[in-house]
Amino acid sequence: MAYTGTRVDAHVKVLDERVVARAKERGIDVLVYAPHFVRLPDVKEQARRFSDDDLLVVPAREVFTGDWRNRRHVLAFGLSDPVPDFITFEGAMAEFDRQDAAVLAPHPGFMNVSLTKPEVDAHADRIDAVETYNAKLLGYQNRRMQRIADDVGLPGFGTSYAHLAATVGEAWTEFDREIETEADLVEAFRSGADRTVAHRSGPDHRLRGAIEFAHLGYENSWKKIDRLFLSGDAPTHPSNIFYDNAFDDVSVYQTNA
Template sequence: MARILDLHLHSEASDDSRAPVEAYLKWLARKRDERPLEGLVLTEHRQFNKAGDYRDLEDKYGLLILKASEVETDYGHVLVYGVNDDIINRFDFKNVRLPAQEVISEVARMGGIAMPCHPGRPTIGLIEHYQTRPPLEGVTGVEALNGGSKKGENERVAELIDTYGYHAFGGSDSHLVSFIGLCATEFDRDIQTIEDLVETLRTGGYRPVDFRQQRPQAATPV
């Protein structure tokens, strides 16, 4: 059971990350006071890691590990939770211009939920597209805190949430082990399965949390 989860991070299964899943868990075991996560969701880029089985690691480290995907659409990047065979067969996750409205609507119809991430980011965030195009229908929540966003990007999201009444969640967007859990989501109920997560993301009862007070510094190039 878990109530504080990092809903957005990438392992070495993503093409731009070199972070093994167990390395994340070892880091959290050492940094539990600073990053009190109870679970995490692996959101691999443009794919769903169907073969990944992390039950042994869950037992070893006492953390919930769920799987999702980050896809690319004509309105920016979107996190898809509750990926199943119907969703996989409906969409080509490798397509970098998926139609966002279809993703939002069809994923919901097929039992999952699709939620825009880092909406304040240029080009790949929702806000920039809303400036020139109609708002998407059926969006229930957006990533209000993203641990990888630059200064000002997260701040832009508050107005978006106020305008459209979206729920807010958080994730680290970690591609490096030491960045896991910088931002996360706290739930009012225990999350045990991906079905629990999808149901709760639809209905509310969660909020973003920020653990960036001791943000790690990037290495100096040599």
């Protein structure tokens, strides 16, 4: 019987020809592309550009809720309208609800960038899946994520969380159905479709994870966020003219403009 499942690398930060080639080489059918600080229309344009008959690229946003020191990342796809970063958690969730998006909890319990177990538990009816394997993280961190998903009773998902092209396809979520469109993927996650979380193994896998983990230094530097966000000029700052003041009431950063 022919294989009819779908392998999804459900969270990558990079997208170019090398990424597409690596995904296909690793047997990935769907990439969820959610770059930091990029507006949804631009993410969608890139996703369309790199999708083809062999690889579906789904545009997504990993929204930074809260302020930089106490932020909570939430991954959403199936969005029709843009959602900025650095708005309140409730403001982001209300917008995802309005758009009937799939809502995922990436890397729960990790540093100060993730939902904690009590937070996942409190919002379990609004979250469609919890990450249970992340190629960037260490073994004990992945085991903790699995425990969180098990304790709150939510399905899991696995990702490469690739910020570097070579990491794409190091981990994936394998669904028992064909997924050919963004709507199919949203339905698979929102309906709790059967899936298996899998990943590569061996020294090369561990090395790629270690290199990705080392990359966190820049991702979490205060200098970076000070330049990007406190000025109010960043593309996904809620006060940016692009959002037409729609999120002023839930913005956690105010500018002097």
